[in-house]
Amino acid sequence: QLLNINHPAPLVFCIASGEGWSRRNAEAAQERDVHANSASPVIAAFKVFQQELDTRHDKHERLVKISRDVTIESKRAIFLLHRVTSVPDAERPPILNEAEGKLEGVRQKIGQIAEELRGEDIFQFHRAFTAGIQEYVEAVSFLHYIRHRGLISLEEINARLVFMKAENPDPKDSAEAAPSGAHVLTFQVTPADYLLGVADLTGELMRLCIGSVGNGDIDTPFQLSQFLRQIHDGFSYIGNTGPYEVSKKLHTLRQSLGKVEDACYALRVRGSEIPKHMLADVFCSRTAHLDTEEGVV
């Protein structure tokens, strides 16, 4: 009878709610903290939790930093590779070699990632480095296409991500660790990251196509169209069974393929009637508005 919990909060609390309350509460909390018995098992337990969480977060941050470097260098390699369409054949090898050099640097960075992940569950930190790895896959498969006109396989990518380290070997390095005696660290790109990197590759291939037409190269677009179609068909085959991000990228992929197919159509139908130096204009107007749709790649 005295106590009615259903009554609105007592008057004091009405006044004290809002800023007044939070200030009063913060002071009370500080008082409690000062008195908190550091010998209390609860506090002792939370000090351990704090250390564990800090260690975990620090590693995550280190991996994010390395991953950013991987992304930047991979992107630079890609920009470099786009230049091969605008130079005569004789000048291509130095560009390709320079790109290869950049990617070798990226591989060293990935070696650092592998070092951080030694003894860890790699999936625990996957979010930290997946973006960088996808960018690397995009760059390395782009270089591979320019050189060999084919798609680099996941095995080929992973074969180059083997690192010799001088420290003591950890038996939990990877499933494919060499027999004891060799100090080997590997990084395995997952099929999912490979797929996502290849999906992004198609955007670069589309740009390569438009770029080569602008330079009077009318063979590359048809080769590219064929190649892109195979990749698109591959993604269609996988459909929704892949990671969610793949399904999202399928839309952009279709757009890229569409642009390339339109370019081939224009070349076929009107290529003979337009002087080569004006070919680029045919695509500028048509593709300009489509390009602005693409956000950050």
Added chain:
Amino acid sequence: MSVTEMFSCIQGFLSADQDVREDIRKVVQNLEQTAREILTVLQSVHQPAGFKDIPSKCARARELFCSVRTQMGELKTKFPAEQYYRFHEHWRFVLQRLAFLAAFVVYLESETLVTREEVAQILGIEVVREKGFHLDIEDFLAGVLIMASELSRLAVNSVTAGDYSRPLRISNFINELDSGFRLLNLKNDPLRKRYDGLKYDVKKIEEVVYDLSIRGLAKEAESGGDK
């Protein structure tokens, strides 16, 4: 390898991955069912009549945890041990709930904060990742925070049921918990958001304690008036 062969290969991998996830989902569904049963048993302590039966409810909950241990044993067989975090999302929710339920049982029994080791033992899993299927620290902490909300509700209902001393004890407990959480450096993640809710639990319990003390009921309780 041609483009088509490459995608075929990847598709095989994705297919196998999906099968594993399907297996995991089935076991997790069973775990969720058991968790709901334990929750039903423990929720009844909020009813006025339920207070007297706390020991028997805890015993019943502990019995149900046996099933949890069996189901956990089954879950461990569905995937390679070193890929815990690859599939972690599938059981994260139910593991948090089970951690909460274990913490709640231990609180009802002893009015102390359960340790990670105790929770792991109740659930039949490890504390340390290297030893096998383990309790992730963030899931443990999430479970503890869920319990804090449950205790703020219990404080309110204790008073309604005539138990005026329990809220005071809950208040001390939650305040200490809050001090502990303040030691943590949390990132802007789901755990942080859940922790942000703790201050409302603290406030609610403070209001209960305030209501009791201004009416002199707290003193009454201390002198054994409610027993």
